[in-house]
Amino acid sequence: MVGTDLHAVLVQDPLAVAMLGDLSAHQGRAASFVYxxxxxxxxxxxxxxxxxxxxxxxFVADLRATVGRRGPGDAEKLALLTVVGTQGSGGDAGDGARGERGQHLLQGSHEVQLERGE
Incomplete structure (x- = not known):
């Protein structure tokens, strides 16, 4: 599977389609898996x-890196941030979209553990 820095799928091989479904049907903002x-x-x-x-x-850490790379005027990035930042609660605190105090994950600091392959 090949995707953009905003996790929009560009191409899927048959295995990716079998595991995740055909993601090419998603258009506009919904093309982004992060969205x-x-x-x-x-x-x-x-x-x-x-x-x-x-x-x-x-996903939040990756989105933050993408925001930094794309610069301040990128319309696609700004549209995604607006939607994710305002509607991204996902409904239930257990889904990981909000922290313990209800703060959205796009705000605040986060620890992300990275593992290196040898």
């Missing part, structure tokens, strides 16, 4: 519940 992660609870169903919070933090 769907924070706005559509169904997109998180392929993950075990205990992985939701760490995966949310990972």
């Amino acid at each position: 769907r992660w924070f706005t559509d609870p169904a997109s998180r169903q392929i993950y075990p519940r205990e992985d939701l919070a760490p995966q949310s933090r990972s």
Whole structure:
């Protein structure tokens, strides 16, 4: 599978389609898996519940890096940030979209653990 820095799928091989479904049907903002992660609870169903919070933090860290790379005037980035930042609660605090005090994950600081392959 090949995707953009905002996690929009460009190409899927047959194995990716078998595992994740045909993601090419998503258009506009919904083409971004990060957008769907924070706005559509169904997109998180392929993950075990205990992985939701760490995966949310990972997506937020990646989104922050993308924001820095793309610069201040990028319309696609700004549109995604606006939607994820305002609607990204995902409904349930256990889904990892909000922290313990209800603060959205796009705000505040987060620890992300990286592992190096040898």
